Amino acid sequence: MSASEITPIDKVTLGRRGAMATIAMAAGIVVSYGTAAIYGLRFLFGRQKPPRMVQVLSAALTEVPDGGSRLAQDLSGRKFLLVRSGGNVSAFSTTCTHLGCQVHWKTEDKAFICPCHDAVFDANGNPVEGPPPIPLARYPVEVRGSNIFVSMPEA
Amino acid sequence: MADRILNWVSERIPFDWDNLKHFTSEPIPRHMHKWWFCLGGTPLYLFMIQLVSGIALTFYFVPDPSKAYESVRYITEEVPFGWWVRGIHRWSGELMVVSVILHMMRVFFTAAYRRPREINWLIGMALLITVFTFGFSGYSLIYNQVSYWATVVGTNMAAAVPFVGEYMAGYLRGGPVISANTLTRMYVLHIGVLPTAAFGLLALHIFLIRIHGVSEFIDTSHGESRDDEDRFFPFFPDHLLTEIAIGIFLIFLVSQLAIIFPVQIGEPANPAVTPEHIKPEWYFYPVFRWLKLFSFQTGIVSTIGIVMVMFAWPWVDASIERRFPGREVSVFIGIAAVVAMVVLVLIEGLSGH
Incomplete structure (x- = not known):
């Protein structure tokens, strides 16, 4: 076929049959590439399974003064705070609830300071100053005999 | 003989070379003689320096959390001229940010983004975001304390974006927390995705400048007018020579900065402790x-x-x-x-x- 025999695109009349065929073809393309795109995106998103919780032997009950607190750490060096009130013990994460940095315990101020964006939390993990929206996260605690076990995400 | 070679070439590459002459003799407004208006070419030149020095660094860098820091130390302290190549990569990156900001300010204050050049402003903005993402992903690779905690803060910032945040953070981290997947992603982003995006955006940016022509900046206070005959000069060779001169100066400057202010490696990343001053x-x-x-x-x-x-x-x-x-x-x-x-x-x- 020579170039002069090709019908210009704006002169092509589609007809009902042709229109249906075009729509079916377009739908097929959208569905097949769409499916591939969804699989591809899921592949890239990866496995978003939260880390396993592990129980860490944190301290003996007698090591945390009644009405006071003690900074403990797991084997990877990650710190967390134990606060005791009678027989009740709470454990706070030291991960800042603003953008995830590790807060530091300042003994003289009795407060946690986040070095990233100047946040301050009191000894009970409540935000006192700066941008954090919520208190420090609490970890589940179990007191077995005279020992304190804290469940926290595996490092 | 020369004719035969030319014929051989033109038969295999059937291109009308006169078109190229037309392409390279784009009229450039005379205000472009001033260096302040050549800032658009500067990031392009720095991008090429980044590309060459970056490819060189990939020969030694290992994107694995337990080896990344050590490989950067090896590049900096043991590979011959490793400190220099790394310095050039780092300093040309810093200058890239400076020149892009200055270029953007020039475009802003001369209102060169106005109709019909709005799309090129959008592409320029996309390039600005690309440059910042280059910086962020680049320094996360070093795997020292600053880079690790910057990655934590950066991905958590992405997670805080309303509606799509968690997905964005998930894609950046490759999991619910920072892990080996995150470093690989930052690496792929830095050496694959972003350079490809930057190439495409730069090509579009330059294509649009070419078809619109450079916007004229007529300084009437100095007696310039639209009727002057010497309003324009050709791109080739005049403007190209200006750009080459700027390029040579840039190579000199980047090299000097790499020597006078050698790049540091800092403390290795410690996921358990955020440094007190960060x-x-x-x-x-x-x-x-x-x-x-x-x-x-x-x-x-x-x-x-x-x-x-x-x-x-x-x-x-x-x-x-x-x-x-x-x-x-x-x-x-x-x-x-x-x-x-x-x-x-x-x-x-x-x-x-």
């Missing part, structure tokens, strides 16, 4: 300080809002111009924005924490 790169200071000033959601949402207004600026400007014709309100807003940025950088830079 700051990102200087070009993230405004956002860093901004986030300290406001509550969590306000800080994140306002940052996104500012970026969106920057993208939409040609249209925002057009609507301001309709309301207050001829008052150049945009110039004052621009000055206020630049002053605010400089103040935030200074406050953050000078504060101890």
Whole structure:
């Protein structure tokens, strides 16, 4: 076929049959590439399974003064705070609830300071100053005999 | 003989070379003789330096959390001229940010984004975001304390974006927390995705400049007018020579900076302890300080809002111009924005924490 025999695109009349065929073809393309795109995106998103919780032997009950607190750490060096009130013990994460940095315990101020964006939390993990929206996260605690076990995400 | 070779070539590459002459003799307005207006070519040149030095660094860098820091130390301390190549990569990156900001300010204050050049402003903004993402992903690779915690803060910022945040953070981290997947992703982003995006955006940016022509800047206070015969000079060779001269100066400057201010490696990353004094790169200071000033959601949402207004600026400007014709309100807003940025950088830079 020579170039002069090709019908210009704006002169092509589609007809009902042709229109249906075009729509079916377009739908097929959208569905097949769409499916591939969804699989591809899921592949890239990866496995978003939260880390396993592990129980860490944190301290003996007698090591945390009644009405006071003690900074403990797991084997990877990650710190967390134990606060005791009678027989009740709470454990706070030291991960800042603003953008995830590790807060530091300042003994003289009795407060946690986040070095990233100047946040301050009191000894009970409540935000006192700066941008954090919520208190420090609490970890589940179990007191077995005279020992304190804290469940926290595996490092 | 020469004819036979030429014939051989033109048969295999059937291209009308006169077209190239037409392409390279683009008329350039005479204000482009001033260096201030050549800032668009500077990032392009720096991008090429980044590309060459970056490819060189990939020969030694290992994107694995237990080996990344050691491989950067090896490049810096043991590979011959490793410190120099790394210095060039780092310093050309810093200069890239500076030149892109200056180029953008020039475009802003000469209102070169106005109709019909709005799309090129959008592409320029996309390039600005690309450059910042290059910086962020680049320094996360070193796997020292600053880079590790910057990655933590950066991905958590992405997670805080309303509606799509968790997905964005998931894609960046490759899991629910920072892991080996995150480093691989940052690496692939830095050496694959971003360079490809930058190539495409640069090509579009230059293509649009070429078909629109460079906007003229006629300085009537110095007796210039649209009727002057010497309003233009050709791209080739005049402007190309200017760019080459700037390029040579840039290579010299980057090399000197790499020698005088050698890059450091810092402390290796420790996921258990955030250092007591931590700051990102200087070009993230405004956002860093901004986030300290406001509550969590306000800080994140306002940052996104500012970026969106920057993208939409040609249209925002057009609507301001309709309301207050001829008052150049945009110039004052621009000055206020630049002053605010400089103040935030200074406050953050000078504060101890």
